[in-house]
Amino acid sequence: HLLWFSLPLAACLVVGAALGPADLVAFASLSERFSFPKRVSNILKGEGLLNDASGLVAFQVALTAWTTGAFSLGQASSSLIFSILGGFLIGFLTAMTNRFLHTFLLSVRATDIASELLLELSLPLVTFFLAEEVHVSGIIAVVVAGILKASRFKKITLLEAQVDTVTETVWHTVTFMLNGSVFVILGMELEMIAEPILTNPIYNPLLLLLSLIALTFVLFVIRFIMIYGYYAYRTRRLKKKLNKYMKDMFLLTFSGVKGTVSIATILLIPSNLEQEYPLLLFLVAGVTLVSFLTGLLVLPHLSDEEEESKDYLMHIAILNEVTLELEKELEDTRNKLPLYAAI
Numbered sequence: 001h002l003l004w005f006s007l008p009l010a011a012c013l014v015v016g017a018a019l020g021p022a023d024l025v026a027f028a029s030l031s032e033r034f035s036f037p038k039r040v041s042n043i044l045k046g047e048g049l050l051n052d053a054s055g056l057v058a059f060q061v062a063l064t065a066w067t068t069g070a071f072s073l074g075q076a077s078s079s080l081i082f083s084i085l086g087g088f089l090i091g092f093l094t095a096m097t098n099r100f101l102h103t104f105l106l107s108v109r110a111t112d113i114a115s116e117l118l119l120e121l122s123l124p125l126v127t128f129f130l131a132e133e134v135h136v137s138g139i140i141a142v143v144v145a146g147i148l149k150a151s152r153f154k155k156i157t158l159l160e161a162q163v164d165t166v167t168e169t170v171w172h173t174v175t176f177m178l179n180g181s182v183f184v185i186l187g188m189e190l191e192m193i194a195e196p197i198l199t200n201p202i203y204n205p206l207l208l209l210l211s212l213i214a215l216t217f218v219l220f221v222i223r224f225i226m227i228y229g230y231y232a233y234r235t236r237r238l239k240k241k242l243n244k245y246m247k248d249m250f251l252l253t254f255s256g257v258k259g260t261v262s263i264a265t266i267l268l269i270p271s272n273l274e275q276e277y278p279l280l281l282f283l284v285a286g287v288t289l290v291s292f293l294t295g296l297l298v299l300p301h302l303s304d305e306e307e308e309s310k311d312y313l314m315h316i317a318i319l320n321e322v323t324l325e326l327e328k329e330l331e332d333t334r335n336k337l338p339l340y341a342a343i
Contacts, residue, residue, distance in 0.1 A: 004279070007280075008066065010062060010065050010066035011276050014059060014066055014266075014280065015266070015280055015283060015284060017055055017056075017058040017059035017061075017062045019215070019258055019262050019284060019287055020051070021051045021054075021262065021265075022044075022051060022223075022255065022257060023257055023259025035303060036251060036303055037248060039248065040255075043252060055261070057080060057139070058080075059265050061079070061080060063268070082136065083136050083137040086131070086134065086135075086136025086137065087131055087136045087139070087140030087141040088140060089136075090127060090131040090134065090136060090145075091127055091131070091140065091142065091143065092145075094123060094126055094127040094130065094141070094145050095123070095127075095144065095145040095149055098122075101119060102116075102119055113162055113163055117166060117170065120163075121170070123146075123149060128141065194282060197278055197279060197282050208282070211286075212283070212286040212290050215283065216287050216291045219287070219291065220253055220254070220256070220291070220294070223253050224253040227249050227253055228249055231248070250302055251299070251303065254298045254299055256291075257294065257295035258287060258288040258292065262284055
């Protein structure tokens with residue numbers, strides 16, 4: 001708002017809400033090649049689960065205040081609480097229903113990879129649309145359902161290992177397609193928006209560039225201050241040295257780059273706001289690009305190269321199946337010594 005006085009304060013709050021959630025795509029891609037401390041990975045994964053949902057809810061509140069011109073703190077707070085609690089409830093109910101169906105299929109021996117994959121893919125879709133139908137947060141509902149789905153106890157069997165392999169591949173493909181589609185939409189929009197802004201004498205190109213750099217810098221500084229405060233409190237409480245966690249703090253700071261979530265969020269602004277819409281979209285897209293490049297350039301220097309890791313889940317499942325088959329053959333075999341040796 002200090003850089004662009006023509007933008008209403010409510011519009012600036014909309015931009016802040018859109019740029020609030022961090023994008024973990026860069027972290028996910030780098031984590032395959034570099035080693036991050038486990039505590040850092042856990043914090044980032046938890047942030048990715050909840051920060052997107054809270055950011056979208058805040059964006060909806062800010063957008064309503066901007067478009068209607070009226071804002072009530074009490075009404076907004078009650079609406080926010082209702083949306084969050086309702087999302088938790090819907091997510092819990094759909095996850096429990098999904099778990100019941102999974103248990104039922106196992107009890108009647110009707111489960112296979114196709115049915116497991118259907119339950120896996122239908123859970124977020126059904127949860128989101130059901131939550132939106134009752135006017136609560138669909139994002140939070142999906143997050144809660146996903147956490148409950150992932151936290152269930154799973155026996156290590158060959159079927160479970162095969163299902164995990166297939167679902168992981170499917171979700172990687174879906175994530176790649178969704179991220180790609182967002183950037184395609186952004187590219188189509190920028191072709192019509194960037195040129196008028198850059199060629200319009202009202203907008204100073206130098207001020208636009210300065211705005212992108214300043215906003216990106218402020219976002220990283222605010223994130224570092226919050227992370228530093230958390231670690232300062234934690235180390236003082238545990239009586240540990242703060243300097244020991246400086247690398248973790250920088251990793252968490254530069255992992256908070258912006259990405260597809262911010263772009264998809266800002267695209268929800270009504271396009272009939274002809275004066276503000278191009279500038280807001282340009283600022284969010286520019287900050288996303290600058291922060292994304294900053295994270296990709298800095299994070300490799302803060303992390304260590306990761307040794308190749310192996311997933312032994314499939315191996316364990318196969319060994320379990322082989323052991324069970326060998327134990328069955330013990331009953332019909334006289335010479336049991338070789339089978340005992342193999343087991």
